[in-house]
Structure formats: structure tokens, C-alpha cells
Amino acid sequence: MRTSKKVLTSLVLCAAAQLFTSNPAFAKLVEVHKERSIYRNIVITENKGIRCMQFETRRKKVSNQACINLKQPEKLVFEYVQGTLLGLAHNPAPKRVLILGLGGGTLANVIHQISPTSEIVSVDIDPAVVKLAKEYFDYQENQQIKSEIKDARVFVKRALLQKQQFDWIILDAFNGDYIPEHLMTQEFLTECKRLLSANGLLAANTFSTSDLYDHESVTYQKVFNQLAIFKAPTKGNRVIFACNCDNFSLTNNLSPQLNNQLSRYGLDTNLLFESITDMVDWDVTARVLTDEYSPANLLK
Secondary structure (H helix, E strand, O other), X not given: OOOOHHHHXXXXXXXXXXXXXXXXXXXOOEEEEEEEOOOOEEEEEEEOOEEEEEEEOOOOOEEEEEEEEOOOOOOOOOHHHHHHHHHHHOOOOOOEEEEEOOOXXXXXXXXXXXXXXXXXXXXXXXXXXXXXXXXXXXXXXXXXXXEEEOXXXXXXXXXXXXXOOEEEEEEOXXXXXXXXXXXXXXXXXXXXXXXXXXXXXEEEEEEOXXXXXXXXXXXXXXXXXXXXXXXXXXXXXXXXXXXXXXOOOOOOOOOHHHHHHHHOOOOOHHHHHOOEEOOOOOOOOOOOOOOOOOOHHHHO
């Protein structure tokens, strides 16, 4: 029996539709939620079981600020988050943790689960981010986890006036394009260092591919001297570790119990520690970023 061209075309289109809907490789990015905050457009998307919070930038680009695996919520999606948690090798049970830049609240949640006695303060300038972190990424506040809606620089200055101290400060603030320029300067990092307890640790999420790489590096080195660097194996993130101490190195001295806890989140700590280095691979003559000189808008 001959098949008409019209019927044949319909069969082909039907088969193609089945292929696209049944094959994960052709899964479509779904926009779950979108809203305009006072700072930006925020979009919640889902694709292949991964939910992400995205910021739309002034350049009409989008950047993932937080992602969660809906099928395996404990498995950390971002390599830089895994790398940041290596800071627990320096202090496995910090009394007070400050996270500047909330995203989906992943770091706060995981640190709380690993060290439930730690007091964690998460700071974000955008109330919409905090709201969406709770609604879509299971960010949970409790007696140990608090949120502050403030500019990170303002929070740090006020915390210094109140003579607060933190054992671990995590810098993870992004505006969609890059780190806000007033959170990259020598003055700001000096304030963070003063906010650290003795032997306190700072971890900062930055980009390996940024045109600011040399400037950022010399600025952190100017304030903290010794740095340990984690470079994400497959992505463009790097985490700068620095300590409020005289001699600093970040080595794999995790206890078997802590190592086992971290493995629940998908961390291969032996492999991750291979990406830690103290090698200086930047131009040490680059100009230090200051409140008077911080041309982040030109050097992204």
C-alpha cells in the first residue's frame, strides 16, 4: 500500500516529537518563575532535573547563581561550592560563619548539616533572592541560620562597630555580571580580615577567566599575604582561601567522619584537594584594587 506524502510527513513529525520529548538530551529549558526585584530580573528555570536561579544582567545575559539537583538534592551541582567546603579542613566546626551573597542558600544549608552548632549569618542585598531561596531551593532559617537583608559592605562595617567576629567568612556576592566593585577592594578585604577571629578563614568565589584576575590576586595577597587557591577542574571558578594567621596552608587533614559526611554531597575530597595550590600565577606588578581605583566595569 502506498503512503501519501502528507501521511508520511505526519509520521516523521510525530516520531521527531517523541524523540525530543523522550530523550533527555533534547529536554527543554523551562521557566518556572520570573520576577523583577528592585535590583534585577530573577528567573527560576528547570532543565534535565536541574533547577537554577538566574540573574538577567544589563547586557541581557543570564548567569546561574544557584542550582539544585531535584532528583538528588544533596548532590552539589557547582564545583566551586564543593571547593569552598574544603575550608572545613582548616576548621571543621566554626563557631560563627558569615556568608556574603546568599544565592540559593546551599552553603548555609550544608554547613549547618555538617556543623549544626555553628551560628550562620547569610547576608544579601536583595530580599527577593532570600524569598526565592526559601521557595525553590529549600533554604531554611532556624535558631542557627539567620538572614540579613543588607549590602555586604554595610553589614561588615556595622559588625565591626559591634565588635563581632567570625571564624569563617565566605564571599559569594555577584550582581549577574561580576562581583560588585566595592566588595573587591583592599579596604573591604581589610575590613573582612578585622572581622575574622584569630586563625579565622576567608573564602572568596571569583573567576579564573576574569580580566580582573591579576588585580584581584594582588589585592588579596596585599591584605592576607599567603593564599591557597582552588581552581574548579571543569568550570571557570576559583576560590581564594586566606587566613587571619601568620602561616597558612590548606591541606587534606579531614577526619574520616567529616570525609564521609562530605561524600554524601558528592565530594571526592582527595580529587578536590589536588586542585588546591599556593602557586603565584598572576602578575605581581598589577595595580591593587582600592575604593578609589576599582574599575570592575572595565575589566570584567
